[in-house]
Amino acid sequence: MRRVYFDHSATTPIDTAVVDAMTPYLTEYFGNPSSFHSYGREVRKAVEAAREKVALAIGADPKEITFTSGGTESDNMAIHGVAYMNKNKGNHIITSAVEHHAVLNTVKALGKEGFDITILPVDKYGMVNPDDVAAAITDKTILITIMHANNEIGTIQPVKEIAAIAKARGVYVHTDAVQSFGKIPLNVDDLGVNLLTLSAHKFYGPKGVGVLYIRKGTRWKQTLMHGGSQERLRRTGTENVPGIIGLAKAAEIVSANLQKEQDYLTKLRDKLIKGVMDNIDKVILTGHPTQRLCNLASFCFEYIEGESQLLSLDMKGIAASSGSACTSGSLEPSHVLMALGLTHEIAHGSLRLSLGKDNTEEDVDYFLEVLPAVVQRLRMMSPLAED
Amino acid sequence: MRRVYFDHSATTPIDTAVVDAMTPYLTEYFGNPSSFHSYGREVRKAVEAAREKVALAIGADPKEITFTSGGTESDNMAIHGVAYMNKNKGNHIITSAVEHHAVLNTVKALGKEGFDITILPVDKYGMVNPDDVAAAITDKTILITIMHANNEIGTIQPVKEIAAIAKARGVYVHTDAVQSFGKIPLNVDDLGVNLLTLSAHKFYGPKGVGVLYIRKGTRWKQTLMHGGSQERLRRTGTENVPGIIGLAKAAEIVSANLQKEQDYLTKLRDKLIKGVMDNIDKVILTGHPTQRLCNLASFCFEYIEGESQLLSLDMKGIAASSGSACTSGSLEPSHVLMALGLTHEIAHGSLRLSLGKDNTEEDVDYFLEVLPAVVQRLRMMSPLAED
Amino acid sequence: MYSEKVMDHFENPRNVGEIENANGIGQVGNPSCGDIMKIYLVVEDNIIKDIKFKTFGCGAAVATSSMVTELAKGKTLEEALELSNAAVAQALDGLPPKKMHCSNLAADALHAAIKDYQEKHKSA
Ligand SMILES: Cc1ncc(COP(=O)(O)O)c(C=O)c1O
Ligand SMILES: Cc1ncc(COP(=O)(O)O)c(C=O)c1O
Ligand code: FES
Ligand code: FES
Numbered sequence: 001m002r003r004v005y006f007d008h009s010a011t012t013p014i015d016t017a018v019v020d021a022m023t024p025y026l027t028e029y030f031g032n033p034s035s036f037h038s039y040g041r042e043v044r045k046a047v048e049a050a051r052e053k054v055a056l057a058i059g060a061d062p063k064e065i066t067f068t069s070g071g072t073e074s075d076n077m078a079i080h081g082v083a084y085m086n087k088n089k090g091n092h093i094i095t096s097a098v099e100h101h102a103v104l105n106t107v108k109a110l111g112k113e114g115f116d117i118t119i120l121p122v123d124k125y126g127m128v129n130p131d132d133v134a135a136a137i138t139d140k141t142i143l144i145t146i147m148h149a150n151n152e153i154g155t156i157q158p159v160k161e162i163a164a165i166a167k168a169r170g171v172y173v174h175t176d177a178v179q180s181f182g183k184i185p186l187n188v189d190d191l192g193v194n195l196l197t198l199s200a201h202k203f204y205g206p207k208g209v210g211v212l213y214i215r216k217g218t219r220w221k222q223t224l225m226h227g228g229s230q231e232r233l234r235r236t237g238t239e240n241v242p243g244i245i246g247l248a249k250a251a252e253i254v255s256a257n258l259q260k261e262q263d264y265l266t267k268l269r270d271k272l273i274k275g276v277m278d279n280i281d282k283v284i285l286t287g288h289p290t291q292r293l294c295n296l297a298s299f300c301f302e303y304i305e306g307e308s309q310l311l312s313l314d315m316k317g318i319a320a321s322s323g324s325a326c327t328s329g330s331l332e333p334s335h336v337l338m339a340l341g342l343t344h345e346i347a348h349g350s351l352r353l354s355l356g357k358d359n360t361e362e363d364v365d366y367f368l369e370v371l372p373a374v375v376q377r378l379r380m381m382s383p384l385a386e387d
Numbered sequence: 388m389r390r391v392y393f394d395h396s397a398t399t400p401i402d403t404a405v406v407d408a409m410t411p412y413l414t415e416y417f418g419n420p421s422s423f424h425s426y427g428r429e430v431r432k433a434v435e436a437a438r439e440k441v442a443l444a445i446g447a448d449p450k451e452i453t454f455t456s457g458g459t460e461s462d463n464m465a466i467h468g469v470a471y472m473n474k475n476k477g478n479h480i481i482t483s484a485v486e487h488h489a490v491l492n493t494v495k496a497l498g499k500e501g502f503d504i505t506i507l508p509v510d511k512y513g514m515v516n517p518d519d520v521a522a523a524i525t526d527k528t529i530l531i532t533i534m535h536a537n538n539e540i541g542t543i544q545p546v547k548e549i550a551a552i553a554k555a556r557g558v559y560v561h562t563d564a565v566q567s568f569g570k571i572p573l574n575v576d577d578l579g580v581n582l583l584t585l586s587a588h589k590f591y592g593p594k595g596v597g598v599l600y601i602r603k604g605t606r607w608k609q610t611l612m613h614g615g616s617q618e619r620l621r622r623t624g625t626e627n628v629p630g631i632i633g634l635a636k637a638a639e640i641v642s643a644n645l646q647k648e649q650d651y652l653t654k655l656r657d658k659l660i661k662g663v664m665d666n667i668d669k670v671i672l673t674g675h676p677t678q679r680l681c682n683l684a685s686f687c688f689e690y691i692e693g694e695s696q697l698l699s700l701d702m703k704g705i706a707a708s709s710g711s712a713c714t715s716g717s718l719e720p721s722h723v724l725m726a727l728g729l730t731h732e733i734a735h736g737s738l739r740l741s742l743g744k745d746n747t748e749e750d751v752d753y754f755l756e757v758l759p760a761v762v763q764r765l766r767m768m769s770p771l772a773e774d
Numbered sequence: 775m776y777s778e779k780v781m782d783h784f785e786n787p788r789n790v791g792e793i794e795n796a797n798g799i800g801q802v803g804n805p806s807c808g809d810i811m812k813i814y815l816v817v818e819d820n821i822i823k824d825i826k827f828k829t830f831g832c833g834a835a836v837a838t839s840s841m842v843t844e845l846a847k848g849k850t851l852e853e854a855l856e857l858s859n860a861a862v863a864q865a866l867d868g869l870p871p872k873k874m875h876c877s878n879l880a881a882d883a884l885h886a887a888i889k890d891y892q893e894k895h896k897s898a
Contacts, residue, residue: 005426011419011625019413026406026593032398036697037706039392069456069595072614072624102623105613201625206413208456208595208627224611226496227459227489236489237459238398238588240595243627305809307832310423311776311784319424326809326832327423328616329872348830381790381836383801383812383828428775 003317004363008202008295009151009179009354010321014246015204021249022206025242033239034230043241050248054211057251058196059187066212066234067244071178071199073224074212075102075145077235078174078195081220082143083110086172090140092116096128096157097339098150103176104335107145116140122339125288126155134165141171148191149180152323152336152352153287154296156184163192172218178202178210182254183262183293194218198251200243204357205250209243261357265294268355268364272297275368280375286340286350295356300342301349303385304378306333309351312374318367323350345384390704391750395589395682396538396566396741397708401633402591408636409593412629420626421617430628437635441598444638445583446574453599453621454631458565458586460611461599462489462532464622465561465582468607469530470497473559477527479503483515483544484726485537490563491722494532503527509726512675513542521552531560535578536567539710539723539739540674541683543571550579559605565589565597569641570649570680581605585638587630591744592637596630648744652681655742655751659684662755667762673727673737682743687729688736690772691765693720696738699761705754710737732771776833777867783837788844791826797894800886803831803879811839811883817891822846822854827883834873838862838880851888857881 031039033047055062068074095107111117118136144166149156163173174195182203198211227236282302306324323334333347379385418426420434442449455461482494498504505523531553536543550560561582569590585598614623669689693711710721720734766772798815809831816824827839842862846854863869863877
């Protein structure tokens with residue numbers, strides 16, 4: 001059976017060039033970069049070269065790059081570290097209703113610890129309004145954390161505008177760029193953020209390794225973990241060396257190919273969106289119609305439940321995802337879909353198709369060929385469809 | 388030039404069978420184990436099989452195994468999670484003066500947050516006295532964290548006795564088994580601990596992945612990081628799948644070969660210790676003479692500074708390590724060496740040689756051949772040696 | 775995650791649809807929790823002669839609906855009322871723990887349909 005992977009927002013395959021770059025560090029070059037001897041030094045050199053590559057890819061200084069165990073840890077580190085270091089200045093943190101749980105739950109946990117938190121609403125496209133940010137800032141605001149692009153609906157947030165507002169008010173900005181890096185040009189100075197999160201497995205790198213960018217001069221400190229003094233005291237624990245090498249190689253590759261991939265994926269995505277909208281009735285496109293990731297098409301199909309849809313597609317070899325509660329056996333559909341103001345029924349019918357560089361027009365054709373029967377069959381079974 | 392790696396306590400090369408086990412998960416099987424579709428399910432199956440392997444290796448139930456980003460994270464998670472969940476019961480934590488920084492600094496940080504902490508002294512061999520533990524326990528004690536074997540001097544702690552005392556008093560025990568696993572038979576029920584830390588890169592697995600064992604029924608919760616609901620809410624963030632597969636394979640291999648490796652390494656280590664003690668004067672063996680790791684020989688050479696020694700050995704192709712402050716550019720020698728009651732001068736002359744399965748008798752011979760000249764040259768330069 | 779039986783019932787659900795002249799109809803769940811099951815019965819001589827379902831829900835919800843109709847068909851009302859959630863799950867070779875509540879829905883929908891029939895035919 002044909003297999004089509006349309007779940008690149010969940011994770012990507014590792015680029016073969018990335019695996020090749022990692023291999024020596026899984027074999028010959030096994031030293032601990034903190035070690036003093038030649039086995040350590042050769043690895044230290046590679047780690048620092050990796051740091052330079054990552055810095056280059058986002059327009060940062062290598063000293064501003066800290067390697068972590070992934071996007072979740074970077075988000076936690078960023079937010080917790082700023083909150084704890086700036087308590088004396090204030091205790092107010094602003095975020096949005098559509099953030100990833102790694103941000104939203106971290107902010108909420110700080111709320112329970114006595115920080116004052118504001119969770120900004122979004123419009124029906126999932127977009128934060130910079131005016132809302134401006135209005136929410138108080139003298140006590142120390143951090144604004146708004147994602148660069150959303151993982152469920154692909155909406156790109158006006159982070160640059162938000163950062164400009166924040167800067168004028170002396171407030172730090174963190175952005176979770178896990179989904180945007182490699183898909184939108186990204187430069188930390190252009191964006192104007194103080195902290196930024198990346199995760200390698202979302203851009204054809206390995207799982208279990210990420211980056212936290214911390215702009216020089218930002219009052220931040222490591223607060224999550226205690227231990228040895230790796231990563232200039234920013235992240236303790238023996239470095240995931242092969243992971244770091246892989247992350248850097250992947251960052252280099254996606255940066256070099258950005259424009260080409262963006263054009264290619266936009267074409268595929270638009271074909272997919274058009275094909276769905278033209279051939280299926282009672283379907284809505286979720287997320288922003290234009291300010292959206294080039295690789296992400298997301299929909300809600302009326303009268304259909306997401307997991308059944310995924311299962312049906314999976315039986316045809318198509319891998320996709322859904323923000324439906326039933327995929328996780330919980331009751332609430334994804335907080336992102338609810339934040340758009342969708343009803344529960346509609347939100348339950350969500351389907352996310354996230355494309356990657358190895359997808360082809362034929363993949364899209366195959367999906368469009370399979371989809372109508374899937375939708376029809378499930379609607380026939382649905383008690384909601386009768387009226 | 389001959390290269391001899393005697394720094395296996397810092398990190399180990401990855402076993403080729405481990406790399407082979409990981410490779411498919413760096414290439415074909417790239418799915419996110421949380422994904423619903425076939426790409427996710429095939430990986431989920433592998434992660435759960437890995438969990439079973441690890442459980443088997445330490446005599447635990449798979450549900451008691453949580454994968455982390457390494458030993459440091461496991462230690463932090465263990466201690467912080469117990470402390471925060473048992474605050475209502477008490478606020479007293481007991482540890483020892485020779486713990487790894489991942490434990491010691493975590494406990495000290497809790498001390499700053501208002502927990503009451505006791506740092507037990509050790510004898511001149513680095514051993515904790517179970518009577519001291521018994522005497523330190525109060526009605527408010529909630530956790531005792533004592534390492535299984537020390538990373539600098541190899542001393543094996545009486546964890547089983549300590550755990551028996553703790554159990555009788557209703558106190559939880561965590562042990563950092565990062566250095567002991569694969570070198571001493573290890574069974575969580577036999578040890579009687581509630582929580583236990585492993586790190587893959589210390590037993591021929593990859594860097595950046597570890598285990599926290601949490602005995603069923605232990606009042607513990609994830610307190611370090613917030614995010615998605617991976618690892619049954621015990622560790623958030625996309626799993627480091629190749630790392631987990633590698634860790635499990637490595638655990639399986641070291642467990643299968645334990646007796647053989649232990650015998651082999653003990654022989655090498657004893658040859659090395661005898662060779663040093665017989666051929667160099669003014670040297671002491673640090674750590675326990677018999678209750679020590681089979682792969683670890685550690686010394687202090689009078690009149691010599693550790694970094695100079697490492698540098699000289701490195702020039703001869705020998706990779707070793709030292710608890711001397713100068714390797715890290717700080718002034719204090721390692722807290723472990725100081726806890727033994729050594730003077731600063733002596734502690735500064737420390738040298739750790741940690742052997743691994745690929746080391747040979749010839750490696751030991753070569754080291755013993757090279758060492759006297761190194762020591763002699765440095766002593767000739769040393770102003771301390773004149774008297 | 776699902777057994778082969780669950781997948782078979784999801785892929786080829788038995789007794790999907792509506793019955794126009796049904797004499798018992800039961801519906802449980804609500805759209806806000808994402809699960810709705812509706813069961814149509816034709817009861818003759820205290821025996822379930824025909825049964826059909828419509829379901830909005832996950833794979834387990836569809837499969838348990840299908841299975842409950844198979845199990846109930848031909849049974850007396852008393853026998854059908856005995857059909858437990860566990861029996862439905864068991865007949866499907868088990869469900870993932872998170873999905874056990876879906877089997878509750880299926881049995882509940884069946885029982886609701888039977889009660890509906892009994893309400894309507896109390897006098898008889
Ligand atoms: C927007 C966003 N932030 C953070 C994360 C977490 O990254 P990781 O899985 O590497 O911890 C993800 C992916 O799951 C994501 O999509
Ligand atoms: C005893 C001990 N505990 C914890 C650690 C930390 O493990 P990791 O480097 O995997 O974070 C180490 C190694 O550095 C160690 O030797
Ligand atoms: S003598 Fe230079 S750091 Fe100690
Ligand atoms: S119907 Fe929602 S979890 Fe089964």
